[in-house]
Amino acid sequence: MRVLTLSLFTLALWISQAGVALAHLPDGKTYKVFQFPDSLLPAMDGDLGDWKIVPEKYWTSTADLMDTEKGNGTKVDEQDLALRTAVGWNKTRNRLYFAVEGYDDILNIERGLPPEGIWGGDIFEIVVDADHNGGIYNGFSAADSTLENRWRSAQAQNYHIFFPPESKDWTMWLWGKAQWACTPPFADVGWKYEGVHGGKGKVYQELWVTPFDDLNWAGPDSSVVHQLQEGEIIGVSWSFLDFDASDEEYDGFWNLSHNSRMDHTGDLLLDFVLEPVELAK
Numbered sequence: 001m002r003v004l005t006l007s008l009f010t011l012a013l014w015i016s017q018a019g020v021a022l023a024h025l026p027d028g029k030t031y032k033v034f035q036f037p038d039s040l041l042p043a044m045d046g047d048l049g050d051w052k053i054v055p056e057k058y059w060t061s062t063a064d065l066m067d068t069e070k071g072n073g074t075k076v077d078e079q080d081l082a083l084r085t086a087v088g089w090n091k092t093r094n095r096l097y098f099a100v101e102g103y104d105d106i107l108n109i110e111r112g113l114p115p116e117g118i119w120g121g122d123i124f125e126i127v128v129d130a131d132h133n134g135g136i137y138n139g140f141s142a143a144d145s146t147l148e149n150r151w152r153s154a155q156a157q158n159y160h161i162f163f164p165p166e167s168k169d170w171t172m173w174l175w176g177k178a179q180w181a182c183t184p185p186f187a188d189v190g191w192k193y194e195g196v197h198g199g200k201g202k203v204y205q206e207l208w209v210t211p212f213d214d215l216n217w218a219g220p221d222s223s224v225v226h227q228l229q230e231g232e233i234i235g236v237s238w239s240f241l242d243f244d245a246s247d248e249e250y251d252g253f254w255n256l257s258h259n260s261r262m263d264h265t266g267d268l269l270l271d272f273v274l275e276p277v278e279l280a281k
């Protein structure tokens with residue numbers, strides 16, 4: 001279980017850093033965020049045909065990931081897990097879009113949610129720090145629920161999405177209490193899959209989220225939405241929690257950041273540039 005509790009001193013340090021654009025990992029590398037024109041927005045239906053307009057250089061693969069928890073490192077076995085992922089944005093809707101096409105040797109679809117199962121199945125986890133100011137966004141204090149509730153996922157948002165969310169009561173959840181941000185009109189998700197629970201298969205998943213500079217669980221009126229701008233750099237990372245052999249322990253924590261603590265601090269997210277419109281030929 002990934003748990004980290006921070007002191008008030010750390011919180012003060014984080015607040016002092018707010019507003020400072022930090023260098024993110026890995027050094028010097030940037031990723032591209034594809035701009036969807038208004039007339040070509042993807043439908044959240046699991047059909048990734050509407051992502052064919054995204055040029056190849058926008059896509060990342062399993063080779064970009066590292067397992068930082070189970071000792072696999074960068075030794076990727078695409079017979080175990082093979083992912084293809086792209087990020088998009090749209091100026092008018094002010095949304096960030098994600099597409100994931102994945103092969104998994106053991107799909108984890110029907111596993112129960114807590115308390116029946118600890119995690120509930122294969123999970124795609126994404127983090128967005130839209131204003132790119134870094135800093136702690138999770139693990140403030142186990143003892144102070146007021147502090148934790150206010151700031152967990154406030155300055156950067158950490159979403160978990162079942163892969164696929166079939167047979168689940170809910171599809172996407174956010175660390176923290178602002179669960180209202182996981183459904184329309186603030187977010188949506190769609191998926192299709194080929195295969196059965198416990199067997200190999202492919203999953204096609206797409207989703208969009210609203211970027212927040214300050215997400216307050218009290219509601220939209222207490223929160224600040226980030227306005228996406230062409231050319232700006234945002235912080236993004238994702239990880240795939242691949243549950244194959246065990247219901248309770250993942251086989252790998254495959255993440256783009258190459259650091260597990262992407263789940264606590266925006267400093268470990270990657271630089272993603274919001275590109276102008278550039279359609280695949």
Ligand SMILES: [Ca+2]
Pocket residue numbers: 042043044045046047048049050206
């Ligand atoms: Ca679609």
Ligand SMILES: [Ca+2]
Pocket residue numbers: 080081104105106242243244
């Ligand atoms: Ca697998």
Ligand SMILES: [Ca+2]
Pocket residue numbers: 104105106107108122242243244
């Ligand atoms: Ca799996």
